[in-house]
Amino acid sequence: MLDLLLVEVWRSLLALRRYPLELLGAVVTLSLIFYLLFLGARFLAGPGVEFGGRLEAVLVGYLLWTFTLSAYNGLSFGLMEETQTGTLEQVFLTPYGPVRLYLVRDLAGLFTQGLLVFLIALVLMALTGARLAFTPQVLLPFLAVLLGGYGLGFAVGSLALLYKRIGQLLGLSQFLLLFLLQAPGEGLFRLLPLAPGAALARRMLAEGAPLDPAPLFLSFLNGLVYLGAGLFLFRRAVRLAKGRGLLHGY
Amino acid sequence: MEPALLEAQGLRKRFGALEAVRGVSLALRPGEVLAFLGKNGAGKTTTVKMLSGLLLPDAGEVRLLGQDPFRDPWALRHLGAVLEGNRNTYWRLTALENLVYFGVARGLRLAAARKRALALLEEYGLWDKAHTEVRHLSRGMQQKLALLQALVHDPEVLLLDEPTLGLDVDTSLQMQDKIRALAKGGKAILLTTHQLEVAEALAHQVAIIHRGEVVLEESKEALLARFAGEHYVLELEAPPPPGVLAQLRALGVEGEGPFLVRGDGEALWRVLEALKPLPLKKVAKAEADLLEVFLKVVGRA
Ligand SMILES: Nc1ncnc2c1ncn2[C@@H]1O[C@H](COP(=O)(O)OP(=O)(O)OP(=O)(O)O)[C@@H](O)[C@H]1O
Ligand SMILES: [Mg+2]
Numbered sequence: 001m002l003d004l005l006l007v008e009v010w011r012s013l014l015a016l017r018r019y020p021l022e023l024l025g026a027v028v029t030l031s032l033i034f035y036l037l038f039l040g041a042r043f044l045a046g047p048g049v050e051f052g053g054r055l056e057a058v059l060v061g062y063l064l065w066t067f068t069l070s071a072y073n074g075l076s077f078g079l080m081e082e083t084q085t086g087t088l089e090q091v092f093l094t095p096y097g098p099v100r101l102y103l104v105r106d107l108a109g110l111f112t113q114g115l116l117v118f119l120i121a122l123v124l125m126a127l128t129g130a131r132l133a134f135t136p137q138v139l140l141p142f143l144a145v146l147l148g149g150y151g152l153g154f155a156v157g158s159l160a161l162l163y164k165r166i167g168q169l170l171g172l173s174q175f176l177l178l179f180l181l182q183a184p185g186e187g188l189f190r191l192l193p194l195a196p197g198a199a200l201a202r203r204m205l206a207e208g209a210p211l212d213p214a215p216l217f218l219s220f221l222n223g224l225v226y227l228g229a230g231l232f233l234f235r236r237a238v239r240l241a242k243g244r245g246l247l248h249g250y
Numbered sequence: 251m252e253p254a255l256l257e258a259q260g261l262r263k264r265f266g267a268l269e270a271v272r273g274v275s276l277a278l279r280p281g282e283v284l285a286f287l288g289k290n291g292a293g294k295t296t297t298v299k300m301l302s303g304l305l306l307p308d309a310g311e312v313r314l315l316g317q318d319p320f321r322d323p324w325a326l327r328h329l330g331a332v333l334e335g336n337r338n339t340y341w342r343l344t345a346l347e348n349l350v351y352f353g354v355a356r357g358l359r360l361a362a363a364r365k366r367a368l369a370l371l372e373e374y375g376l377w378d379k380a381h382t383e384v385r386h387l388s389r390g391m392q393q394k395l396a397l398l399q400a401l402v403h404d405p406e407v408l409l410l411d412e413p414t415l416g417l418d419v420d421t422s423l424q425m426q427d428k429i430r431a432l433a434k435g436g437k438a439i440l441l442t443t444h445q446l447e448v449a450e451a452l453a454h455q456v457a458i459i460h461r462g463e464v465v466l467e468e469s470k471e472a473l474l475a476r477f478a479g480e481h482y483v484l485e486l487e488a489p490p491p492p493g494v495l496a497q498l499r500a501l502g503v504e505g506e507g508p509f510l511v512r513g514d515g516e517a518l519w520r521v522l523e524a525l526k527p528l529p530l531k532k533v534a535k536a537e538a539d540l541l542e543v544f545l546k547v548v549g550r551a
Contacts, residue, residue, distance in 0.1 A: 007354040007363075014347060018383075086337030089304050090399070093331060094355045097323040101355070242306040242320075245265060245299070 001104070004096060008108035016112065026116070030066070031123045057205040063117060064142060064201060065181060067110075068194065071149030072177055073170045074109050075102055075157035083164055089247050098238050099231060102157070106150050137211045138204050144197035144216070145181070147223030152177075152193055154230030158237030162246060190218060193226045252279050255328070255438040256407045260310035261300050263293075270296045272462040273310070278407060278438035283429065285453035285470070286442045287540070289548055293462040294442045295334045298411050301440070302331045314407065327357040330400030331409040338396035341385040345376055345395050348384060349402050356403035363402065370398045374428065390421040397428070408432065408439045414448055426451055450540040460548045470540075477538035477546065482511040482518050485531040497524040510536065 016023050082088040094101050156173065160166050183189045185199020197219035203209040241247055254277035263271040271293040278284055288294050299305035301312055303319035303326055312318065317325035332338055339348040346367055353363025371380050374394055379387060384395065397413060410429070414422045422445075429452055433439050443449050449456070450470070457467040466473070485508045490498065501521050504510045511521050518533075 003354050003358075003360040003363075006360055007351055011343070011347075011351055014343065018342060085341065086335055087340060089299075089333050090331075090338050090352070091355070092304055093302060093326055093329070095324045095327040095357045096355070239306065242304065245263075245296075245305050247304055248299075 001096075001100075004101070004104050005107060008105050009111050012108050012112040013115075016116070023116075027120050027123060030120050035124070057202075060138060060142075060201070060205050061181075064145060064198065065178070066117070067113060067142075068145055068149040068177060068181065069174065070109065070113055071106065071146050072153045072156065073174075074106065075150075075153045076160035076166060076170055078102075078105065079157055079160040080164060080167070083247075086248070092247055099235055102154075102234075103231075106153070110146070135204065135211075138201050140211065140216055141197040141200040141204070141219050144219035144223040145194050145201065147220070148193040148197065148226040151223070151226030151228070151230030154227070154234040157230075158233045161234075161237045161241045162244075164246075185215065190222070193222065196222050252281070254279050255315055256301060256440075257313045258297075258301055258310065259313075261297060261307045261312070262309040263296050263300060263305065264308055270462055271300070271307075274459065274462070274464050275310075276301075276440070276457060276464070276467075278440055280406070280436045280438050281433055282454040283433045283439045283441055283452045284455040284457060285449035285540075286440055286457050286459065287446070287449060287544060288442075288459035290444075292459045292548075294459060295411055297459070298331070298333070298409050298440065298442065302326075302329060302333075302409055324357075327403060328405050329407045329409065330356075330403065330405040332393075332396045332400050332411060332413045334411040338399055339384050339392070342383060344381050344383050345371060345387065345391075345398075346380040348395065349398055352399050353402040356405075358403050366402055366404070367398075370401060374398060390417050393417060394421070394425065397425070401432075406437060408437050410439065410441045412443055413441070414443060414445060422448065446540040446544055453540075456540065456543075458544065458547050466547050473543060474538045474540070477543045478536050479538075480512075480514045481536035483532070483534050483536050484509045484511055484518075484521065485533075486525070487529040487531050490525065490528060494524060494528065508532075 079088065082091060091101065092098050096104075156166070156170065159169065177194070180192055180194040181198040183192055183195040183199065185196045185203075189199075190196045196215060200212070200215045200219055204211060256276075256278040258274060258276045261271055261274045262269070274293070274297050276284065276286075276297070286294055286297070296305065300307045300310075303312070303314075303323065306320060312320070314325045315328050319325045319329070339345075340351070343351065349367030349370060350360070350363045353366055354360055358366065368380070371377050374397075376391060376394060376398070379391060384392060387395065393413065393416070397410070400408060400410070413429070414425050417425060426448060429439065429441065433452075433454070441449065441452060453470045455467065456470050456473055457464050459465070468476075484503075489495075489507060498509065498521065501517070501524060502512060503521055504512070509521075511518050522533075
């Protein structure tokens with residue numbers, strides 16, 4: 001299993017290394033988008049407001065968004081691509097089974113993206129002269145959000161497996177994701193996926209609130225439940241796809 | 251007879267209104283190549299996919315070394331497959347990277363996969379292409395790599411769906427040598443192909459599937475002997491004079507030279523009497539080939 005993780009990380013790093021221009025492009029674009037976001041925010045806030053202190057909050061919020069987004073759509077894009085290129089069936093021949101394999105791929109993807117974001121963070125800091133100073137404890141609710149993100153990813157991956165072309169749906173549902181990340185972490189909203197963890201992270205960053213164990217527990221519970229639900233759906237979808245002969249491309 | 255490594259009983263698969271596979275049973279034994287033949291759309295690929303755990307049968311079961319690959323995917327480490335089409339590997343990875351990746355994905359440790367990958371590339375003459383991305387390999391090399399990908403974890407059972415499709419004569423012969431050697435090494439192999447000469451060269455067993463049903467299954471030797479029947483082929487050094495020819499026709503001889511003599515040895519002697527003393531070039535027992543068998547069994551339509 002560890003070897004599988006290693007080889008999946010290796011595979012995704014190879015993809016990055018083999019296309020250095022693509023990688024560079026991604027880094028520069030993401031940095032610019034963020035930079036403009038930052039400028040825009042300062043402009044909206046008005047000249048009188050000192051915004052610099054909130055940079056970390058915006059930055060981490062942005063990172064939370066990009067990580068959740070790829071947790072959400074990474075599996076589906078992978079499935080759609082491999083259905084089209086025709087390697088999906090060979091992947092499904094793994095004795096680990098598709099569910100474990102794709103969990104490991106998610107983990108490997110997280111690692112690779114972490115590396116990418118680290119590079120972007122370096123560029124951003126050079127660009128804005130800002131220094132990061134957020135509390136590392138915010139990584140915990142961050143992680144809880146990602147668990148839920150992967151759960152949703154497996155759920156929508158089930159659709160990708162069964163219906164192939166779901167690019168439009170993925171694009172549209174990003175807005176839903178944005179809503180979930182912005183939703184208040186109170187009342188019934190806490191039952192929504194991603195919401196409690198995201199709200200907790202927001203409070204910690206924006207208001208400097210301390211890490212509160214009760215909402216953190218709730219966030220993890222929420223994340224695990226949605227991950228479990230996602231995996232359950234995906235297992236069903238695999239069985240259905242194998243029943244209907246949907247694993248092949250063309 | 252050795253026990254089968256892969257066994258399928260009564261496999262059925264329906265796609266909508268079409269019943270693509272109707273009660274197929276097969277057994278693959280160590281050291282044997284089973285040629286699985288049939289026309290386009292007969293249900294070969296559908297069967298192969300059920301055997302490899304990719305397509306859930308509506309009825310029937312598959313046992314891979316006694317285990318059910320649908321319940322217990324770990325059984326799949328005993329199986330390697332070259333699937334129909336040409337995308338069994340990642341085009342953006344090199345030959346070596348593909349083999350290492352699939353080796354680990356099939357259950358090998360990383361170091362073992364690397365070692366095995368290098369050994370295979372060497373053995374199959376792809377050593378100098380180890381660091382070439384698959385999309386830059388020739389079609390023959392890609393197809394070879396697809397076979398290596400199926401072999402990397404050294405499985406006991408190999409399912410090869412048209413592994414020699416689109417290969418030139420040389421590469422196809424090379425591939426056949428390898429498949430023969432693999433069988434000799436004890437692997438149980440299922441081979442589908444439309445190149446009947448390839449099937450004839452490699453097969454120990456032959457199964458013919460027609461409209462989703464196995465209509466014939468037996469050893470190649472027995473099959474060919476059965477279809478050859480008691481016929482003889484006869485060639486002369488020069489065309490016979492008209493009088494002799496008329497005599498031959500009266501004895502029921504067909505053909506314009508080579509001639510076909512139907513019937514047993516006695517019929518042949520009567521024909522030879524009639525030919526005496528014309529010089530003979532060749533007298534031989536007629537042999538059937540798989541093409542003839544195949545056409546007889548599934549018809550030309
Ligand atoms: N996933 C699927 N959905 C619907 N029909 C299918 C599917 N897969 C196969 N079929 C149909 O099942 C029948 C058998 O197809 P199969 O691919 O098994 O044939 P084959 O013997 O491999 O033919 P070929 O020699 O052309 O490869 C065909 O009529 C095909 O159209
Ligand atoms: Mg086929």
